[in-house]
Amino acid sequence: MINREKLKIKFEEEMKMFDSLHPASKKMFDKAKESLLQGVPLNWMVRWMGEFPIFVEKAEGAHFTDVDGIEYVDFCLGDTGSLVGHGPKAAKDAILNQFEKGASFMLPTEDAIWVGAELKRRFKMKFWQFSTSATDANRFALRLARRVTGRSKVLVFNWCYHGTVDESIASLNPDGSVSPRKGNIGFPVDPSITTKVVEWNDPKALEEALKDEDVAAVLCEPVMTNVGVVLPDPGFHDILRKLTKKHGTVLIIDETHTMCASIGGFTYLDDLEPDVVTLGKFVASGIPAGAYGMSEEFGKRAVIEIESEFGVAKGIGGTLAANALTMAAIRATLGEILTEEFYVRNMALAEKFNKGVQSVIDEFELPWSTTQLGCRTEYVFSKTPTRTGTEAIEAKDNDLDWYLHLACLNRGVIMTPFHNMALMTTATTQEDVDKHTHVLREVVKSIVD
The missing domain is CATH 3.40.640.10 (Type I PLP-dependent aspartate aminotransferase-like (Major domain))
Structure with a gap:
């Protein structure tokens, strides 16, 4: 269902957009390379989409703002490290x-x-x-x-x-x-x-x-x-x-x-x-x-x-x-x-997020699937949920991963860089979830036949 030629072209366009949106982060990254290995204090930070990581200025709840003044809905939340939100x-x-x-x-x-x-x-x-x-x-x-x-x-x-x-x-x-x-x-x-x-x-x-x-x-x-x-x-x-x-x-x-x-x-x-x-x-x-x-x-x-x-x-x-x-x-x-109420509220939001992703999958007849675990949700490039680690690895598509993550970031939505995982916290809103669904639909539409 994915047009690989369109995917290549759109990815290159998104890379150019990323560079134009983040001059301050690029400047900081260049400066950081003078003293930090690979320009970051932790190797994992170079695994984000784009040629350099965006630098964070401040964060609160389920959002953060980078040094270029751009605000993001944060579904990564520090790859779970900030599941309770930023600065509760x-x-x-x-x-x-x-x-x-x-x-x-x-x-x-x-x-x-x-x-x-x-x-x-x-x-x-x-x-x-x-x-x-x-x-x-x-x-x-x-x-x-x-x-x-x-x-x-x-x-x-x-x-x-x-x-x-x-x-x-x-x-x-x-x-x-x-x-x-x-x-x-x-x-x-x-x-x-x-x-x-x-x-x-x-x-x-x-x-x-x-x-x-x-x-x-x-x-x-x-x-x-x-x-x-x-x-x-x-x-x-x-x-x-x-x-x-x-x-x-x-x-x-x-x-x-x-x-x-x-x-x-x-x-x-x-x-x-x-x-x-x-x-x-x-x-x-x-x-x-x-x-x-x-x-x-x-x-x-x-x-x-x-x-x-x-x-x-x-x-x-x-x-x-x-x-x-x-x-x-x-x-x-x-x-x-981390009370019972925290889980009840955010599991409902994760379910809504999942349904939004599933609506995109259904609309474009994509061979993908979604799975929810409490207030965590994921989608994978496999028609049915995977049962083993090998099945999960075989379902990966790095080119598609990079494009989706980069295109979402360019539109103010942050997903976990290592896989298609989203987390809900108390500060996450229905509007945040709807924004992801809208953005995902937009970026998928541009690469399908």
Whole structure:
């Protein structure tokens, strides 16, 4: 349905429009290249559409303004890091108040007690610890799992995402072997030594991988999210839990993205029973933070192993982890922002967003599909929702991706650069959603026959 010649021409037109709209960002980018690698403080920032990233001047709620004075509807929200919106008042007040009293002591505050109890209520995990990111939460959980089980290997699902955890940046080859994922730079150990990889929604492959009982932990999202929303088949989580228990393997559920599904993520929504839950991203309203909760049984086993070692260099921790500022931010975020009402309102908006995208798909008879997960929604270039990581990757169309993202940006709509994901927050409006539908219809119309 897509005219590839039109797509090429329109993309070139959009690139010229982008350059003309953002002279101040271009000037800043050129200046930044004098001291910042690739002109950005984080490599991911060069993955936005256009020849340079736009520089942000200010943000509030679900909108931000760049240094050229252009305002955007922000559906990316920091790739989930700002799902609660930019600068929510409750978190802002708590952060400023705590900063005046001190930010970091390497000692607990009363906020930590409240946060631990609230996370326990939401995720049903007995004991909690904190880190500065979800990546570290996953790393620490894997270290504990290895120590508790006495095993070395980790199992992940093909095309998963768990931050920069080395063991998870691995791919499943057609012959069943494991290799470093494309783009895995400078891996310290060949992941075929540390990692087993199977496809999501493949119980037979999962059982085959676990039967040798050399896997310390299965690390997975309850719904794959970084290649589109890839839902579990009915009953898959029951099989996953049954097999991990049967073979003495720790089950770690990474809710960093899927906490968009409910107040307690998919664990709460689907009544899952993992050994460990990990969190991060927006749990502290954008202040860097991660958390990992443990079942009572796993927590008690972990304490025995931790206390058996002398010294503090146990591979888990971090000087700034669980600092007072972070605890205050998490308390405000959980207590006043991520409420039941937050999810009810924003899930309805996500449904409206989805229907808008579907209307464009239907109008132009596109072989695409949409999937919603709580207040998160995605569309993929596949006629039916994908079931595995491989299916999701095979559905990608980089040329089409770049054009759609760039054309939307040029019209004041920001989508997540890595995939076609949109997030709804309390400040997102019906008008914002309608704007995306209008823009998507406009840019698609220009490239179809």
